[in-house]
Amino acid sequence: MKTEFILLRHGETEWNTLGRLQGHRDSALSAKGLRQADALAVRLASVPFQALYCSDLGRARETARRIAAHTGHPVLEDGRLRERGLGILEGLTRDEAGQRHPEVFAEYAAGGPDFIIPGGESASQRLRHAVECLEELGARHVGARVVVVTHGGVLSSLFRRCLGIPPGVPRAFSVLNASWSQFDYHQGAFRLVTWGDVNHLRDDSRDDT
Structure with missing residues (x-):
């Protein structure tokens, strides 16, 4: 039996609008980001799922909190x-x-997976942590659907891993704020089902994604 993961990127932040690198530092969701989180919440209110997980960074927590207000998880x-x-x-x-x-x-822009930024970490280190977490959740929720609010870097790395795209190859795909992607986990492997769905944002005429 598989575990179905709905992986969400958090809503837009103030630093996203300014083009600032966030990493482990945080920035509040922008007005647009709050609308995006609420749009995700409305969509998920009609989708049955077993559990709601998120990163412990504020932008992911706030997105998840607004989802939980609609779904009760x-x-x-x-x-x-x-x-x-x-x-x-x-x-x-x-x-x-x-x-x-x-x-x-x-070095960072070159995209090498093992380059450790001073005071930070490498892309491969972060992917290893995320995959470890998702594998545990997959084993914990076998046969169920799970929602996870995470970040663009995590999603990008998992996408590359599933499709066999080398980490150093320039990114030729988007990872939009509040995007919805589905990965199935079965027998120790992840399979990409849906990538970057933002249909839930289309009703907001103020959204330009």
């Missing part, structure tokens, strides 16, 4: 679902990061 936090720690680059725009830490930012 307790919000279960797990730090392994966090975004990649970006260390000395956190809080900077890409231009600022390139100016202040040119060598570090160049």
